[in-house]
Amino acid sequence: MRKLKKTKYNDYEKDITFPVFVGYRVHVVFTDDLRKSRIARYGDKGLSEDAAALHCVAKNGNAHLFFDLSKVSTGIIAHESWHAVRRMLEWAGAELDNEVVAYHLGYIVGLVFDFWLDIP
Secondary structure (H helix, E strand, O other): OOOOOOOOOOOOOEEEHHHOOEEEEEEEEEOOHHHHHHHHHHOOOOOOOOOOOOEEEOOOOOEEEEEEEEOHHHHHHHHHHHHHHHHHHHOOOOOOOOOOOOHHHHHHHHHHHHHHOOOO
16 A cells, blocks of 8 residues: 555545546545535535545536545445546536446545545
8 A cells, every 4th residue: 555645635545547538537535624625625615514535527528526434335436436427428428328337436446445545
């Protein structure tokens, strides 16, 4: 296991890129303070109080998944990852084909889960 460094927002962030979809990127953030991490990147518009996790759409083929470290679970990772995959396919103008969705959902869930396991 490698030692992860916190960002300037005092959270952990990793980028996941989808090369098939013109490099669409999902920035995954695990944090002790979901509100602070979300506001630092997007401001307070659309912030959901008491959320365990959030999916936020940025511009130009980017999005964020925020996870509260005290509330995260495999189910929450899968749930938020679905939002990211759906938005990516909409952005790319692609159909919600079962195999395309299943493949990319498995890809992102696996990477987010592995990242979660690396956090001290």
